[in-house]
Amino acid sequence: MNRTAAIDTAREWSTRDATGNPAAAIIETRQLGVRYGTQTALTGVDMQLRRGRITAVIGPSGCGKSSFLTCLNRLTDLIPGCRVDGEIRLDGESISGDAVDLVALRRQVGMIFQKPNPFPLSIARNLDLPLKELGLRKTADRRDRAVWALEQAGLWSEVADRLDAPALSLSGGQQQRLCIARAIALAPAVLLMDEPCSALDPIASERIEALIQELSGRYTVVVVTHNLAQARRIADDTALFWLQDGAGRLIEMGATAQMFEQPRHELTQAYVNGRCC
Numbered sequence: 001m002n003r004t005a006a007i008d009t010a011r012e013w014s015t016r017d018a019t020g021n022p023a024a025a026i027i028e029t030r031q032l033g034v035r036y037g038t039q040t041a042l043t044g045v046d047m048q049l050r051r052g053r054i055t056a057v058i059g060p061s062g063c064g065k066s067s068f069l070t071c072l073n074r075l076t077d078l079i080p081g082c083r084v085d086g087e088i089r090l091d092g093e094s095i096s097g098d099a100v101d102l103v104a105l106r107r108q109v110g111m112i113f114q115k116p117n118p119f120p121l122s123i124a125r126n127l128d129l130p131l132k133e134l135g136l137r138k139t140a141d142r143r144d145r146a147v148w149a150l151e152q153a154g155l156w157s158e159v160a161d162r163l164d165a166p167a168l169s170l171s172g173g174q175q176q177r178l179c180i181a182r183a184i185a186l187a188p189a190v191l192l193m194d195e196p197c198s199a200l201d202p203i204a205s206e207r208i209e210a211l212i213q214e215l216s217g218r219y220t221v222v223v224v225t226h227n228l229a230q231a232r233r234i235a236d237d238t239a240l241f242w243l244q245d246g247a248g249r250l251i252e253m254g255a256t257a258q259m260f261e262q263p264r265h266e267l268t269q270a271y272v273n274g275r276c277c
């Protein structure tokens, strides 16, 4: 199948769910492109991310996966020389332009990075601080919300008796779950995860994977991963990006089982079977 046909297929898929009904997209991109100075990292991405589902973004190094993710909550605004073209809609509303409240956007669309990045403060303060900024004025309310978020992240039983300990004294996997709790505490609609397990040992990775699966349904998760087995285990939907003619492009997107078992595009077939890169 040529590239245009595959993208048409991706478009057709992305507007229908498994029963043929229109899919409920929470995020939609149209002709999304990212440039760093004169270099085009990503071009022409038309994609719909479905509400409450886990979408894995896969593809070889340099094909624009992280650039795609960082567009979705406009962290790209913080990169000098970076320019984003096209359209991104969250719940039908454009997130482009100067009128958008970026603090509110980033609360709605939280980000988890490859390397856990807790604040160099106590475990409790890692949650209390953002909740204060969110406007929760009563200490008891903030504490309740913090406990709830730690429970959601599967961390509460491990830290309940040492909330005043430094966050950096936690293991890498616990720090990553703390970062997920910190994001969840702000009640986001979408969680973006950029290789959230790649800095962790296999056991900690397994816990994060299990946590991502538990979050499914309540949050929309977009996870960039180089680990194809992980994408297959945790993702409902999978999108393959590829570097073609010097720019990253969306090649194919579909339900994960279809992408791995019956890929439509030859690049997907080769990539998921480890026959290239």
Ligand SMILES: Nc1ncnc2c1ncn2[C@@H]1O[C@H](COP(=O)(O)OP(=O)(O)OP(=O)(O)O)[C@@H](O)[C@H]1O
Pocket: 036, 039, 040, 041, 059, 060, 061, 062, 063, 064, 065, 066, 067, 068, 079, 248
């Ligand atoms: N801040 C930046 N400044 C300049 N160029 C950048 C920047 N970030 C990414 N790029 C370039 O954009 C292209 C896409 O990078 P990106 O990190 O989005 O790809 P990726 O698929 O996530 O790669 P990887 O799998 O290696 O993390 C690359 O050529 C990269 O060098």
